[in-house]
Amino acid sequence: MALEHGSLLADVPVNLAEEVFQPLLARPGLKIERIVSNGQASPEGFWYDSADGEWVLVVSGSAALEIEGEAGQHVIRPGDWLHLPAHCRHRVAWTDEAQPTVWLAVHYGGGDS
Known part of the structure; x- marks a missing residue:
């Protein structure tokens, strides 16, 4: 068995026009x-509306998410996490403009959220 390893904070891209999505691990029902x-x-x-659940953690930077049907924003900073069950319609209201926001996202098969 070969071990895989890395750092969430290594080679963080800055000042890009688009977000960067980097797969770290994929298995059936899990990304x-x-x-x-x-x-x-x-x-x-x-609005994002995924058949899979998603658990997100902000490692650096900050962001705010809006959840359909809820007033206000969920502001998340380093160490804060948020669980988005399957079909929880949400959108990213903003991300930090002064520094990169690094997220760890865990996507898992819908239905058991």
């Missing part, structure tokens, strides 16, 4: 990825 945002937000009127 773990690093997401790096540099001031990006979801387009106006766009």
Whole structure:
């Protein structure tokens, strides 16, 4: 068995026009990825609506998510996490413009969320 390893904070891209999604581990029903945002937000009127659940942790930077049907924003900073069950419609309101926001996202098969 070969071990795999890395660092979430190594080679963090900065000042890119688009978010970067880097797969770290994929298995049936499970995907773990690093997401790096540099001031990006979801387009106006766009909502994520995934059949899979998602658990996200902010490692550095900051962001705010909006959940459909809820007032206000969920602001998350380093160490904060948020569980988004399957079909929880959400959008990224903003990400830190002063520094990269590094996320750890765990996607898992829907239905058991």
